[in-house]
Amino acid sequence: MSDTDLSILNELFDVILDRKNNPVESSYVCSLLDHRKGIDKILEKVGEESIETILAVKGNKKEEIIYESSDLLFHLLVMFVAEGITLDEIAEELRKRRK
Numbered sequence: 381m382s383d384t385d386l387s388i389l390n391e392l393f394d395v396i397l398d399r400k401n402n403p404v405e406s407s408y409v410c411s412l413l414d415h416r417k418g419i420d421k422i423l424e425k426v427g428e429e430s431i432e433t434i435l436a437v438k439g440n441k442k443e444e445i446i447y448e449s450s451d452l453l454f455h456l457l458v459m460f461v462a463e464g465i466t467l468d469e470i471a472e473e474l475r476k477r478r479k
């Protein structure tokens with residue numbers, strides 16, 4: 381079984397959480413978390429990146445699939461932080477489903 385190092389997801393999550401708690405000017409993450417549209421802006425990005433990922437898969441272009449999936453994962457992490465959801469809670473849910 382592969383044992384991929386996914387610690388970058390934890391690191392990125394911590395950076396996003398830090399942006400929420402200690403806002404920085406010119407931060408893309410802060411521009412999403414503080415957007416006048418509220419959570420709707422983040423949801424727009426999640427939707428956009430989902431569609432771009434689907435199109436990349438349909439286009440059968442591995443590099444684009446990796447690029448767009450990374451955009452999608454990043455925006456999902458921003459959504460978790462905005463909603464007060466931790467990666468531990470996601471991991472816990474996935475573990476519960478293990479057969």
Ligand SMILES: N=c1c2ncn([C@@H]3O[C@H](COP(=O)(O)OP(=O)(O)OP(=O)(O)O)[C@@H](O)[C@H]3O)c2ncn1[C@@H]1O[C@H](COP(=O)(O)O)[C@@H](O)[C@H]1O
Pocket residue numbers: 392395399406407408409410428450451454
């Ligand atoms: N991993 C990412 C990351 N992935 C994607 N993006 C941004 O997500 C956006 C993707 O949206 P699009 O492809 O639609 O590009 P766009 O043209 O800017 O789209 P619009 O927002 O204008 O609609 C781009 O602006 C990217 O720069 C990211 N921005 C930041 N990070 C990480 O978050 C950290 C904190 O970032 P700041 O908050 O900006 O300091 C950084 O150090 C990075 O590690």
